[in-house]
Amino acid sequence: MRDTDLYRQLLGLEKPWTVDRVELDVKKQRVDVWAKHDKPKSxxxxxxxxSAGLHDHDEERAWRHLDSCGFQTFLxxxxxxxxxxxxxxxxxxxxxxxxKARFTALFERFAIDVMLETSISGAGSILKLSWDEAHHIMERAVARGLMRRPNTVPKQLGVDEKSLAKGQRYATMLCDLEHGHVIDLAEGRSKDSLMHCLGKFSFNDLADVESIAMDMWEPYALVFRALIENADEKIVFERFHIVAHMNAAVDQVRRRENKELRLDGDDRLVGSKHLWLYGGGLPADRYDLSARVAFVELRESNLRTSRAWALKESLRALWSQRSRAAGERWWQRWYSWAVRSQLAPIKKVAAMVKRHLPNVLTYFKHRITNAGSEAINSVVQMLKKRAFGYRNFENFRTVVLFRCGRLDLYPTSHLKAG
Ligand SMILES: [Zn+2]
Incomplete structure (x- = not known):
């Protein structure tokens, strides 16, 4: 077989295109292939x-293609x-x-697969692409995917604020909880941030939303109340956020108590911050047996921190009540315990939850939580750690949508993959 025939087949060129010539540069480890066309019917x-008449030819362009035998190949x-x-x-x-692509569709397809498995820089080093080139492929993939995504509103929405790096930078992330993917994300955590995420949906589309899991964050609630009829029956203030508020309150109690204890030379609470985040079971991989015994001892002790912890842990039981009525009764009992606890940070969270109670109890109607997007959260968490490499928010958004947007990312082409 002649090399031109070989490359015509490798490239999957179809009429009227054929390969004109092939040049191999062993020193540069590179193959260049020139395609030409015959005169087609039209x-x-x-x-x-x-059908339209030929006008002229554009200047010669090159597309990077899949390597042949380890040599970079250009068409x-x-x-x-x-x-x-x-x-x-x-x-x-x-x-x-x-x-307008600078790569053949098969190359882009392959690069997308590699980036899904690694990262932009990982793919860059495997495929010998610069960060910008790899990121450009990713951007095109996301733009393609967003264009193709059907414009239907998910029945279950989740909205979440993410802190990006230290220093009060936030992102608003809108998720489809039914299918577990990110719809969009925007900088900040204001009304505008959420409006931006809802961008594609019309007022009529939004009428189809059945439930919304979110934090007790007024700007978001305001947007939904403005755009969705009976929004208050649909908004569920998220239990994970409430537990997170309680965790923060427990830590405030601990810090204060720790200071007092240390003045008396008692350092029982030193370094215990993370222990109090958990319920009964500490993660097996992080705590050995003596740490477990020590934690049980702390919990059983007469410390304010252990009381705060017990209140926090018992609040979790609210969401396992059978019905709204049972939940409400349970809440009343917990609340009276909390207000008598003499723990100011706990009382503050209790009061906040009480103010928002109707939208906490909507849980019993919809039974949704953002936990369904746990997989999303773990990826976003991982991506956030690398956030410094993204240079700007738009790049971060691209990476999150690439991985968590459940988008159809691949370029269309007449060529068959593989
Ligand atoms: Zn036309």
Whole structure:
């Protein structure tokens, strides 16, 4: 087989395209392939698909293709331009790449797969791409996916504020809890941030929303109340956020008590911050047997911190009540315990939950939590750690949507993969 035939087949070129010549540069470890076309029956306009006359040829361009035998491989061609009576002078579509792409569709497909498994820089080093080139492929993939995503509103929405790095920078993340993916994210945690995430949906679309899991955050609640009828029956103030508020309160109690104890030379609470985050069971991989025994001893002791912890842990039981009525009764008991606890941070959270109680108890109707998006959260957490490498928020958004947007990322092409 001649090398031109070989490459025509490897590249999957179809009529009228064939390979004109192939050049191999062993020193540079590079293969360059030039494609040419015969005279076809007719060219078609890329916009209306109607047949159109040849106008001229664009300048020669190159597309990076999948390596051949470890050599970087580039396809070169001059793409014809047609003159369509309706759309004017247009470049014809080619089978190997999307319009304006710098890579063949098969290469982009492969790069997307590699990036899904690794990271931008990981893919960069495997595929010998610069960070910008790899990121550009990712951006195109996300733009493609967002364009293709059907514009239907999920029945179950989750909205979450994420702190990005230290220093009060936030992102608002809107999720589809039914299918477990990120709809969109925007900088900040204001009304506008959420409006931005809801961007694609119309007022009519939003009427289909059945439930919304969120934190007790007024700006978000305000947006939903404005845009969705009977929003208050649909908004569920998230239990994980409430428990997080309680965890913060327990820690405030602990810090204060620790200071007092240390004045008396008692350092029982030193370094115990993370222990109090858990319920009964400490994670097996992080705590040995003596740490377990020590924690039980602390819990059973007469410390204010252990009382705060017990209140926090018992609050979790609210969400395992059978019905709204049972939940409400349970809440009353817990609340009277909390207000008599003499622990100011706990009382503060108790009062906050009480103010928002109707939207906490909507849980018993919808039974939703953002826990369904736990998989999303863990990925976002991981991505956040690398956030410094993203240079700006838009890059971070691209990476999150790439991984967690459940998007159809691949370029269309007439070439068959594999
Ligand atoms: Zn046309």
């Amino acid at each position: 060219w078609t306009c890329p916009t209306c698909e109607k 070169h061609a001059r793409i014809p331009r047609v003159h369509c009576p309706e759309h004017g002078v247009r470049q014809v579509r080619v089978s190997w790449a999307e319009t």
